[in-house]
Amino acid sequence: MMRGRRIRALAVALQIIGMLRPAGAWADGGNALAMPVPAVPYGTLLEGAKSFDGTRVIFQGEAIGQIMERGTMAWVNVADQSGAIGVWMSTETARSIRMLGSYSCRGDELRIMGTFHRACGEHGGDMDIHAEAIALVQAGERVMHPFDDARLVTAVFLSLAAAGSLMLLRSRDRRRRELESDHSGAGKGSPSGT
Amino acid sequence: MPNHPKKEDYLIILSYAGRVAIGLGIICAAPMLVAIIEGEWAVLVDFIICAAACLLSGALLAMLMPGDARPGWLHGMVATAVSWLLAMVLAAIPYALSGHYGSYLDCMFDAMSGFTTTGLTLVVDLDHLSMALNTWRHVITFVGGQGVVVLALSFLIDGSAGSYELYVGEGKDERLFPSVLHTAKAIWKISAAYLVCGVAALWVTGIAIGLPVKAAFYHGTWIYMAAWSTGGFAPMSQNFLYYHSAAYEMVSVVFFVAGSLNFALHHAVLTGNRREMVKNIETVSLFVSFVILFSIVVAGLTRGGVYPDLVAMMRKGFFQVISGHTTTGFMTISARQFALEWGDLALCGMCVAMMIGGSAGSTAGGIKGLRVGALLLAVRNDGRRLLLPSNAVFKKKMHMIEDRYLGDEQVKAYALITVLYVGMWAVATLAGVAAGYPVLDSAFEAASVSGNVGLSIGVTAPAMPIFLKIVYILVIWAGRLEFMAVLALGGFVAAAVRRRR
Numbered sequence: 176m177m178r179g180r181r182i183r184a185l186a187v188a189l190q191i192i193g194m195l196r197p198a199g200a201w202a203d204g205g206n207a208l209a210m211p212v213p214a215v216p217y218g219t220l221l222e223g224a225k226s227f228d229g230t231r232v233i234f235q236g237e238a239i240g241q242i243m244e245r246g247t248m249a250w251v252n253v254a255d256q257s258g259a260i261g262v263w264m265s266t267e268t269a270r271s272i273r274m275l276g277s278y279s280c281r282g283d284e285l286r287i288m289g290t291f292h293r294a295c296g297e298h299g300g301d302m303d304i305h306a307e308a309i310a311l312v313q314a315g316e317r318v319m320h321p322f323d324d325a326r327l328v329t330a331v332f333l334s335l336a337a338a339g340s341l342m343l344l345r346s347r348d349r350r351r352r353e354l355e356s357d358h359s360g361a362g363k364g365s366p367s368g369t
Numbered sequence: 370m371p372n373h374p375k376k377e378d379y380l381i382i383l384s385y386a387g388r389v390a391i392g393l394g395i396i397c398a399a400p401m402l403v404a405i406i407e408g409e410w411a412v413l414v415d416f417i418i419c420a421a422a423c424l425l426s427g428a429l430l431a432m433l434m435p436g437d438a439r440p441g442w443l444h445g446m447v448a449t450a451v452s453w454l455l456a457m458v459l460a461a462i463p464y465a466l467s468g469h470y471g472s473y474l475d476c477m478f479d480a481m482s483g484f485t486t487t488g489l490t491l492v493v494d495l496d497h498l499s500m501a502l503n504t505w506r507h508v509i510t511f512v513g514g515q516g517v518v519v520l521a522l523s524f525l526i527d528g529s530a531g532s533y534e535l536y537v538g539e540g541k542d543e544r545l546f547p548s549v550l551h552t553a554k555a556i557w558k559i560s561a562a563y564l565v566c567g568v569a570a571l572w573v574t575g576i577a578i579g580l581p582v583k584a585a586f587y588h589g590t591w592i593y594m595a596a597w598s599t600g601g602f603a604p605m606s607q608n609f610l611y612y613h614s615a616a617y618e619m620v621s622v623v624f625f626v627a628g629s630l631n632f633a634l635h636h637a638v639l640t641g642n643r644r645e646m647v648k649n650i651e652t653v654s655l656f657v658s659f660v661i662l663f664s665i666v667v668a669g670l671t672r673g674g675v676y677p678d679l680v681a682m683m684r685k686g687f688f689q690v691i692s693g694h695t696t697t698g699f700m701t702i703s704a705r706q707f708a709l710e711w712g713d714l715a716l717c718g719m720c721v722a723m724m725i726g727g728s729a730g731s732t733a734g735g736i737k738g739l740r741v742g743a744l745l746l747a748v749r750n751d752g753r754r755l756l757l758p759s760n761a762v763f764k765k766k767m768h769m770i771e772d773r774y775l776g777d778e779q780v781k782a783y784a785l786i787t788v789l790y791v792g793m794w795a796v797a798t799l800a801g802v803a804a805g806y807p808v809l810d811s812a813f814e815a816a817s818v819s820g821n822v823g824l825s826i827g828v829t830a831p832a833m834p835i836f837l838k839i840v841y842i843l844v845i846w847a848g849r850l851e852f853m854a855v856l857a858l859g860g861f862v863a864a865a866v867r868r869r870r
Contacts, residue, residue, distance in 0.1 A: 221705050239496045240605055243579030243613065250579070250613045252605070254496055258703070259607050278409065278499040293710075299615055300681030302703065318497075320411040326466070330414050333421035337394070340428035347432055354436070 214286065218257030224293040224302065232291045234260065234304055235312060238283050239276035242269045251275075253285055262287055263298070264306040274315025284313035374865050380433040381440050382861075385448035386455045387430025389518060393456055394423030399508045400463070404501035412501045415466040423459050446857035449518050453846060453854075457481045460509050467502050469493050471831045474838055479506070481842050484513035485849035486732055488601020488698035488823025489841070491831045495606040500587060503604045507594040513849075514598025514628065514732030515556050559635050560597065567593035567624045571617070578614040596625040599733045601698025601823030608700045609688070618688055618701060629655075629695035629727030631739075633770050650767045651728045654742030655694070662722045663690045669715030686715075689824070694722040696734040698823020707826045708810055716813055716826075723816040723824065724794060734821025734848055736790045740783040743767055747780040789852050793844055794819040800840040801828060818844045 214235035220227055236255035243250040249269035252259050254276065264287075276282030289306035292298075297305075397420035404413035460483070461476035470476045475491040482489045483506055492498065498506075568590050575585030588604060595602045605611040609618060627635070634652070637645040646652055666686050676682035685702060692699045707716060726735010750765050757763070765775045794815050801811025806828050814828040818841045829841070847855045 221703055222709065224706070224709065240611065241580050241584050245579055252607060252611055254606065259496065259605070259611075261607070261610065261613050276496055278497055281497075294676050294681055294685075296677040296681060298613060300676045300685045301610060301613055301701070302706070303613070320409070320499075322411055322414065326411075326414050326418060330417040330421065333418055333425060337421040337424035337428065340425050340432075341391075344428040344432050351434075351436065 214255075216257050217255050217260055220260070220291060221258065221302075224291075227291045228293040230291060231288060231307075232304065233286065233288050234262075234291075235284070235286045236260075237276045237281065237315070238272050238274070238285055241275060242272065244269065251285075253287065261298075261301060261303040262289065262306050262309075263303055264289075264309060268306070268309055271311075276315070279318055279320075281315050281318055283311055283315040286310045286312050373867070374861060377435050377438065378444065378861075380435050381438050381444045382448045382451055383430045384432075384434035384438075385440075385444070386452045387427045387433070389452035390423050390427030390430065390455055390459055392427075393459055394420045394427060396508055396512060397423065397505075400501040400505040403504045404499070407500045409499045409501050412463075412467070412499045415463045416501060416505070418466065419459065419462040422462055426455075426459065443857055443861065446854045447861045450846075450850060450854040450858035452518060453481075453484060453850065456484055457842075457846075460484065460505075463502060463505055464492075467499070469495070469498060469502075474835060475831060478838050478842055480509065481845055482823070483507075483509040483600070483602065485821050485845045486510055486514045486598045486600040486696070486734065486823075487818065487821045487845045487849075488595065489818065489825055489829045489845075490602065491829065491838070493831055495604075498604070503587075503591060506602050507591040507600070507604075510598045510600035510602055511560075511594040514600065515560055516553075555636060556632050559632055559639070562639075563597055563624065563627060564593065567597060570620050570624075574614075574617050574620045578612060578617055592621055593624060596621045596697065596699070597628040597732065599625055599628045599695050599697045599727060599731070599821075601692075601700075603699065607703075610701050610703070615684060618684075621699065622688070622691055625695050625697040625699070626691065629697070629731050629733040631728040631730040633730055634728065637770055645770065648768050650742040650746070650769050651738040654745065655725075655728065655738040658722070658725050658738070658741065659691065659694050662694065662718045662725075663687065665718035666690050666715045666722075669712050669718060672714065673710070673712040675710050675712070675715075689719065690722055693719050693817075693822055693824050694725065694727070696723065696726045696820050696822045698817070700824060704825040704827040707813065707824075708807075713809060716809055719824070720813055720816040723820040723822045724790065726820045726822075736787050736820075739769065740787055743775060743780065743783050744787065746775060747783075750775070786851060790819060790848070793847060797840060797844045800837055804834045804837045815844075819848050821845055821848050 212233060214233045215227070217234070217236070220232065220234070234253065234255070236253040236259070238251050239254050239259060240252050244266050247266055249264060249266045251262050251264060251269050251272060253262050254260075262285075272283050272285070274280050274282050286309070287304060287306050288308045289304040291304050293302055294300040295303050295305075397416050401413060401416045401420065404410070404416060457477050457480045460480040461473060464470050464476035464479055465473050469492050470479070471491070471493065478489075478491050481487075488510070568586075571589030571593050572586050575589050576582055580588060591602075591604050594600065601608075603609060603611065609621070612618070631649075631651060634645060634649055663686065666689070667682065670676060670682050670686055676685060688699070688701050691697075707719075711719075724736055725741055726737055727733025729737040729739040746767055750763070753763060754761075766772050767775045794812075797815035797818055798808070798812045801814055802808055804811075806814070810826045810828055813824075813826040816822070817824050817826075818829075828837075
């Protein structure tokens with residue numbers, strides 16, 4: 176309850192200082208993005224979704240995964256420290272994103288101004304942000320994953336030991352099968368079953 | 370096996386577990402192949418370590434089999450329970466080496482969650498996981514769905530004595546063929562046939578919704594593996610919300626509903642007996658329970674005014690209910706939205722859906738439609754017995770591939786498992802409450818772990834208390850094996866302890 180009240184208070188405060196405004200009231204998206212106003216974290220949006228619903232917000236995070244183009248518009252999922260949210264933007268804007276976060280890349284850090292929807296009527300009830308302006312905060316980069324020598328040595332030794340033990344098991348299994356066939360042969364009065 | 374376990378009993382059990390470990394080592398080939406294709410060389414080394422550890426420990430344990438061993442019922446049961454624990458420890462190795470987990474316990478949690486097709490995860494920064502490790506998560510889910518022991522039975526144990534006990538111990542008691550070995554292989558054939566169709570369908574849909582061709586293939590393969598196994602793992606942290614697509618959701622629904630149906634039913638339908646779909650007690654009971662529970666959830670969502678229009682409500686409500694009822698666990702909403710927005714009535718409907726689960730002899734978890742259907746039939750039969758004259762005779766049967774007698778012993782067995790499931794859910798709920806979570810949140814998460822579902826209300830997270838992680842691991846393990854193997858292991862340990870005293 177206390178947390179919910181705090182989030183509502185934060186939403187009201189952000190509206191007063193001009194960070195959140197009802198949809199359609201923002202005159203200059205580009206300038207607004209350049210303003211030193213803090214972005215709303217995903218966790219705060221989620222916990223206070225009812226308060227933020229339909230308002231303009233600034234969200235900042237890393238573009239992750241893939242760009243999914245749907246005609247003239249596209250989905251880009253953007254993640255901050257507390258979670259990821261789908262951002263609906265023009266395909267042209269989406270194509271300006273150079274790097275998307277994955278194992279081998281840190282994606283472009285984007286600052287997005289747009290309308291937050293708790294359950295978007297246009298998109299089947301998805302929680303999303305319809306972007307109006309996007310700015311690149313920091314370009315993404317490739318992430319190197321160098322070898323760990325100790326792990327390489329461990330892998331080699333373990334592999335050799337595994338190969339040896341498997342060969343040993345195979346010969347034991349073969350001996351066991353031969354013994355079993357000898358026994359079953361003996362049961363049937365086979366000459367080998369002495 | 371005698372009342373007091375002897376050295377030979379331990380050796381037989383460990384030997385079987387060793388064969389399962391070898392099987393696990395072999396399936397490491399899948400992520401290793403992906404690591405080579407994607408040039409993830411550091412990850413490849415991690416998987417070589419895992420594969421070698423599995424093969425080495427497996428071979429050493431398998432060699433313990435005594436020459437004159439006569440494996441019995443209890444050996445098979447205990448070996449199944451032990452095999453799953455061993456598989457959990459070994460499969461956690463690549464997780465631990467990835468650096469995406471807070472502790473080895475978290476890694477084991479995810480491994481057990483994968484094998485049991487639960488789908489809850491404690492991974493940190495999933496969006497930057499390597500392709501190979503994502504493949505591993507989904508491969509172990511796929512293998513776990515068919516059964517870890519079924520895999521070993523099919524390819525490694527070679528139909529030896531005790532194989533039926535291993536098979537039953539894994540919560541499967543339907544035989545498609547008289548031979549358990551043939552049944553195990555048929556399960557893999559059915560799964561492989563659906564694999565081709567499923568990956569193709571999701572790949573094409575993925576491209577249609579805007580994913581690049583290669584990414585659409587990987588996502589399609591992973592999502593198919595999780596869907597068919599009623600798993601619930603997804604490659605991105607937003608789970609199914611990542612795709613923002615009703616088409617992708619619907620295609621996946623087809624495959625996870627198929628995965629939640631009995632392998633015997635698939636076999637019957639694929640061999641021409643299509644009427645079985647509408648006659649089978651499980652399909653009937655699951656359809657009826659789905660309609661009732663979906664109506665309850667929709668009533669709850671309508672009352673709370675959660676969604677702006679009917680389309681959004683039906684899409685979100687339908688996907689979450691069908692995902693929960695089939696014990697898949699894919700989500701198109703954030704975990705916290707359940708707690709913050711859905712309301713008590715909808716959450717209660719979800720809890721019941723998750724507890725009932727899918728079909729017996731499928732990849733799904735939960736109490737199972739068969740037991741629920743049979744118990745309701747038994748209630749109806751008892752009602753008729755009260756209303757009819759004492760000398761009246763009526764048929765006590767149910768249809769499951771063939772007409773079967775529904776005797777008191779059978780009903781008692783179904784009721785016992787149901788009571789155990791409900792009891793386990795109560796314990797898991799209590800554990801959640803003891804850890805400081807609200808009652809409804811704890812009950813929801815407990816229903817999810819008890820039924821091997823994977824939907825989360827936000828309780829399952831890396832920061833949750835260690836004791837709750839351990840409780841959840843035990844619950845998903847016992848739930849997946851449907852208690853028998855776990856009770857057998859408990860009895861075995863108790864007997865061993867008594868002997869020492």
